[in-house]
Amino acid sequence: MNAVVPHSWLDRLGIPPWVWNPLSISLRAAFEATIVVAVAGVALGYVLAKGRFPGRDAIETVFSLPMALPPTVVGLYLLTRMGGPGPIRNAEIHLFGHPLTFTFTGIVIAQIVESFPYCMRFSRTAISVVDPRFEQAARAMGLSPWRIALLVTLPLARRGIVAGVAMAFGRALGDFGATMIVGGSVPLATTMPIALYNAVFYGSHGQAMVLALVQLVVAFAILLGVSRLGKLQPW
Amino acid sequence: MTPALEVAVARSIGEFELDVAFTVESGLSVLFGPSGAGKSLTLALIAGLIRPDTGTIAIHGDVVTDCSRRIHVSTQQRRIGMVFQDGLLLPHRSVLDNVALAVRQVRGRRERRAVAGEWLQRVGAEELADRQPGSLSGGQRQRVALARGLAGDPALVLLDEPLSALDAAVRRELRDVIRGVIISSGVPAVLVTHDAEEAEELGDVVIAYHDGRVTGTRSIERPVRPEPPPGTPGSGERT
Amino acid sequence: MRRKRTYAQTLGGRHKAALLAVTALVGFGLGFGIAHLVAGSIAYWGVVSGPFLVSLRVAIPATVIAGITGVAAGYALAKGRFPGRSVLETLGSLPLILPPTVIGYYLLQVLSPGTRVGGFLTRVVGHVLVYNVIGCIIVATVAAFPFCMRAARAAIEGVDPGVEEAARTMGLPDWRVALQVTLPLARRGIASGLAIGSARALGEYGATLMVGGDIDGRTRTMSLAILDSFTTPERNTMILILVLMAISAMTGVGLLGRSRT
Numbered sequence: 001m002n003a004v005v006p007h008s009w010l011d012r013l014g015i016p017p018w019v020w021n022p023l024s025i026s027l028r029a030a031f032e033a034t035i036v037v038a039v040a041g042v043a044l045g046y047v048l049a050k051g052r053f054p055g056r057d058a059i060e061t062v063f064s065l066p067m068a069l070p071p072t073v074v075g076l077y078l079l080t081r082m083g084g085p086g087p088i089r090n091a092e093i094h095l096f097g098h099p100l101t102f103t104f105t106g107i108v109i110a111q112i113v114e115s116f117p118y119c120m121r122f123s124r125t126a127i128s129v130v131d132p133r134f135e136q137a138a139r140a141m142g143l144s145p146w147r148i149a150l151l152v153t154l155p156l157a158r159r160g161i162v163a164g165v166a167m168a169f170g171r172a173l174g175d176f177g178a179t180m181i182v183g184g185s186v187p188l189a190t191t192m193p194i195a196l197y198n199a200v201f202y203g204s205h206g207q208a209m210v211l212a213l214v215q216l217v218v219a220f221a222i223l224l225g226v227s228r229l230g231k232l233q234p235w
Numbered sequence: 236m237t238p239a240l241e242v243a244v245a246r247s248i249g250e251f252e253l254d255v256a257f258t259v260e261s262g263l264s265v266l267f268g269p270s271g272a273g274k275s276l277t278l279a280l281i282a283g284l285i286r287p288d289t290g291t292i293a294i295h296g297d298v299v300t301d302c303s304r305r306i307h308v309s310t311q312q313r314r315i316g317m318v319f320q321d322g323l324l325l326p327h328r329s330v331l332d333n334v335a336l337a338v339r340q341v342r343g344r345r346e347r348r349a350v351a352g353e354w355l356q357r358v359g360a361e362e363l364a365d366r367q368p369g370s371l372s373g374g375q376r377q378r379v380a381l382a383r384g385l386a387g388d389p390a391l392v393l394l395d396e397p398l399s400a401l402d403a404a405v406r407r408e409l410r411d412v413i414r415g416v417i418i419s420s421g422v423p424a425v426l427v428t429h430d431a432e433e434a435e436e437l438g439d440v441v442i443a444y445h446d447g448r449v450t451g452t453r454s455i456e457r458p459v460r461p462e463p464p465p466g467t468p469g470s471g472e473r474t
Numbered sequence: 475m476r477r478k479r480t481y482a483q484t485l486g487g488r489h490k491a492a493l494l495a496v497t498a499l500v501g502f503g504l505g506f507g508i509a510h511l512v513a514g515s516i517a518y519w520g521v522v523s524g525p526f527l528v529s530l531r532v533a534i535p536a537t538v539i540a541g542i543t544g545v546a547a548g549y550a551l552a553k554g555r556f557p558g559r560s561v562l563e564t565l566g567s568l569p570l571i572l573p574p575t576v577i578g579y580y581l582l583q584v585l586s587p588g589t590r591v592g593g594f595l596t597r598v599v600g601h602v603l604v605y606n607v608i609g610c611i612i613v614a615t616v617a618a619f620p621f622c623m624r625a626a627r628a629a630i631e632g633v634d635p636g637v638e639e640a641a642r643t644m645g646l647p648d649w650r651v652a653l654q655v656t657l658p659l660a661r662r663g664i665a666s667g668l669a670i671g672s673a674r675a676l677g678e679y680g681a682t683l684m685v686g687g688d689i690d691g692r693t694r695t696m697s698l699a700i701l702d703s704f705t706t707p708e709r710n711t712m713i714l715i716l717v718l719m720a721i722s723a724m725t726g727v728g729l730l731g732r733s734r735t
Contacts, residue, residue, distance in 0.1 A: 068670060070677030070697045071574075076704070133323055136284050139310040140317035141337040141387055151336070155327045170571035176680040177574070181701075193573035193680070200579060200684060212579045219572045223564050 018207055019214065021187075022195035029104065029179075029191065030172035033111035037119045037172075038165045045123025045164070046149060060124070067117040071177030078110055078182050102184040107191070110178040115168035122167060126160020127153060163226045170222040174215070236260070237296040239423035240391055244280055244290030244300070253277065253447040256290075259440070263417055263424045267434040268444030274427040277444075278393045281425065282317060283310040295390050316384035316392040316422075320400050322376040324368035330379050331355065331364040337387040354382040357416055374405040381413060385420055392417065394426040398433065410436055524691050525699035529676060531607055532695055536614030537672040543615075544622025544671065545664055549652065551623070552630040570620045574680025577616060581685050585609060605687040610695065613681045618671030625667020629660035 048060050066074050081088045083101035092100050100106035130153055138148045154161065176193040183189025190198075192215050199208035243256035253273040257264075266274040279285045281292055283299065286307055292300040294315070299308040316337070324333045334351035341347060355361045360378040368376065377397055384392050397413065398406045414437050417424045428434055434441050435455065443451040547566055551559065569577055585603040586592040596602055603609050633656050641655045642648075657664070679697045686693030694702070 068673035070679055072679045072697055072701050137317060137319060137323045140282055140315055142311050142339045174571050174573035193575045196579060197575045208579060212576050215573055215576045219568060222571060223567055227563060
């Protein structure tokens with residue numbers, strides 16, 4: 001089931017399969033989830049930062065809900081929507097041939113839902129603190145709203161946006177409750193956090209120690225990167 | 236001849252009320268007055284960044300704002316150039332790319348950069364083309380901002396306290412550059428300042444502002460300089 | 475036109491706050507009412523009340539502790555340059571993206587009486603720290619802390635230093651400036667951090683499971699009970715109640731900070 005790196009490499013590096021399997025699944029799922037979240041999150045963050053329309057704050061609250069709700073509740077909700085009868089399940093069967101519960105794609109969706117608010121909120125903040133006079137200057141230069149967004153606003157906000165994407169990636173990597181519920185105990189859906197839980201539950205203390213340490217180092221690295229982005233001089 | 240700019244607008248913001256009317260025939264007009272008199276607000280209205288409560292604005296005879304007829308042409312469509320007090324150059328682009336971004340009368344990246352290069356030369360900043368805006372001094376930055384304001388072939392150029400953030404020596408030096416480049420380009424201009432000396436040195440017409448009203452208009456006689464032979468800098472040659 | 479927008483914003487802000495409060499209360503009440511009707515019998519309350527009380531017993535102290543320590547940490551980060559500053563910043567933000575099971579694992583290492591550190595702490599405190607409410611509170615506090623710290627820091631950094639200067643020139647000592655000037659001015663941001671923190675504390679699952687042990691009546695919070703009861707009829711009740719609790723926690727605490735802007 002390891003589709004990323006051949007086993008011979010792993011043996012040479014000395015990385016056992018009980019580390020590499022969940023690690024590769026975690027990385028692949030989080031990567032796919034973050035691609036989607038980056039595009040949609042920045043876009044929505046831009047709309048929320050710039051738009052003045054009724055219900056703007058309500059929309060931000062709705063899309064931030066996964067941050068406030070227990071991951072188990074989010075997972076259960078997704079499970080019932082994706083697995084139980086309804087339009088979402090029908091769409092899945094239409095597109096993929098089967099419902100997405102207990103599949104790899106399913107947990108990617110769960111991680112998208114869980115990490116989306118981070119990217120959206122970071123982006124909104126970063127975009128809203130861009131000096132509006134840059135945009136005024138751009139308007140005076142005759143640039144259309146699209147070009148202003150792409151050439152002026154987003155580049156000026158890029159530190160915060162990158163930080164938001166990094167946090168979303170970290171959140172996707174670290175998701176436990178929602179992934180576990182939507183993924184079940186299917187091997188293809190065993191991410192690092194779930195593998196750690198299993199290791200503790202079944203008493204494999206040596207494995208647990210290694211798995212925990214790897215995740216701690218990764219989370220640390222992401223956090224350091226994000227705070228480094230924040231510390232550098234903004235324009 | 237159609238005046239370059241006709242303004243007759245009123246706008247309230249909180250307790251402050253602006254109510255002004257004036258005409259700019261051609262050349263460089265200066266809005267002069269103390270801080271808070273409404274000069275920058277007037278520029279923002281002319282640029283279309285803010286809408287007036289009542290009144291009309293026309294640039295070269297084209298009505299761009301008419302409150303009674305609900306007309307408001309967007310800033311992008313107004314063919315203006317703007318120069319800000321702190322330049323507002325995009326920090327993530329080179330000087331040349333910054334000016335090139337404003338060029339709208341030609342297409343194609345190379346053509347735009349060529350036009351940008353010409354304007355940088357006219358303001359005396361051609362050696363800065365590949366520099367990053369963050370590495371420029373105040374005077375250099377404002378030269379580039381001036382080039383950017385003019386590079387888009389505007390019908391009218393607006394300058395909002397372009398020299399106020401610079402120290403005295405640089406300010407005097409750039410005064411000549413501003414006036415020279417603008418007059419030789421033939422683009423009518425409106426410049427805002429609270430410095431009396433600057434107003435006298437730069438303006439063909441000085442429009443005095445106080446507390447949201449125009450309190451007086453004065454034309455300044457300038458001795459006609461003998462035309463330098465064509466081909467030398469400042470001869471006003473323009474393709 | 476700008477004036478109109480400001481006016482509408484002020485009006486909308488107050489209306490919005492009132493609307494949210496009413497909605498939360500009505501929703502809470504309705505939720506209970508509908509849950510009762512759906513459940514069809516008051517007996518279900520008996521099943522639900524246990525986890526409900528455990529959740530309250532865990533989340534309220536956790537929010538208070540996370541709030542106090544988070545504000546203190548946020549203040550320190552906002553104001554001072556001290557050795558270990560970046561350590562505090564990074565460590566304090568770790569629970570934001572650390573998987574709950576990793577948090578649970580390391581907390582077990584630190585609190586479990588079987589380990590060296592855990593044994594020492596247990597003797598010092600005089601009470602076992604795992605598989606009971608204390609452990610759950612510790613977990614929930616750790617989960618909520620980063621939100622409180624970061625929100626407090628941002629809010630405190632946003633306070634006009636001129637106002638603090640003025641207070642100092644009036645002779646107020648630093649600690650009074652902090653308590654009577656800075657923190658009140660920053661209360662909106664602090665409150666929103668508390669709101670999200672409390673929601674997080676209520677919703678914590680993975681680490682609570684590992685450190686608390688999911689013991690019915692003692693450490694089975696709403697989050698845990700929801701999953702345990704997934705196949706039984708109480709599930710909908712549980713979910714409804716937890717969602718409403720989280721929303722009202724967020725809006726309720728958030729509203730506290732919105733007064734008199």
